Amino acid sequence: MLPEPDELLAAAHVVRLPLVTRFRGVTEREALLLHGPSGWGEFSPFLEYGDEEASAWLAAAIEAAWGDPIASSRAEVPVNATLPTVPVEQIAAVLERFGEVRTVKVKVADAAESLAHDVARVREVRRILGPAGRIRVDANGGWSVDAAERAAHALAGFDLEYLEQPCASIDELAELRERLHDWQLPIAADESVRKADDPLAVARAGAADLVVVKVQPLGGVARALRIVAEAGLPAIVSSAIDTSVGLAMGARLAAALPELDYDCGLGTAALLAADVTGEPLTPVDGRIPVRPVEPDAALLRAHAAPPERVAWWHDRLRRALGVLRVSR
């Protein structure tokens, strides 16, 4: 049962939070937070996403705020630090915000950057983490198969944990996976899961070794759990520069998974210069707790989005709810 639009809008708070560094081309993150009988939920699809895609994110927020509790088998979950495309000299300072972590995800393949810069960033992260640290890179589909193969060679000395979405399409991932077969460099699918019409297609095609799962784009914790079970591959739980409300949704998924062999991309509260709670889910000793997050009224007010942005998010929520109503 979906709540009525007016019930959702009456429970909605739209915030705009500053980021510590530019990420995906933006320096601020907007989110609509919903308060329902089961707690708080976050609806924060990226601004350029259409209503169809945004509707899955809304389903996840409604599940969190109106849905049934989800069985949990962990009190805390291990997280990685996420390194945006910053100059090498800034890496140590950005990573310090995450505290002691054993795993870092390095964003690579930015169209405005060179492979040499990506290699220099990974080298600096390896220097900081030492040999026991784990490093994964995320290309967000930015490489061709040849470029990804070149990058894999250039990064071969850094003992990478996996390549996340090195190429955009499932066919390219499959081709790259074949070329890297003797290398033991696993490929993780992210966009091929969360932006695909069929999130299981990449697993069925044998085009990835791992799946990245995110609660909002996959339409909620329950659906994400089903996708992981059906994919039959180890999963990495991640997020989308969420507020601590959204990160708590991710932690709930991570806590409910039968296996959790990889550190989760849920440490990104460290990239927010402000959050909606005085007790944000910032990593401590490489972990975040699995617990409900209640925004502070004063912080919701202090970071309230401008009125025209509130109106924009309310319209977007109505349209996304309309999509959910016809699809269910």
Ligand SMILES: O=C(O)CCC(=O)c1ccccc1C(=O)O
């Ligand atoms: O997984 C992480 O470490 C953090 C989340 C992250 O990288 C991300 C954040 C916003 C948008 C896309 C992505 C991504 O994984 O591609």
Ligand SMILES: [Mg+2]
């Ligand atoms: Mg990714």
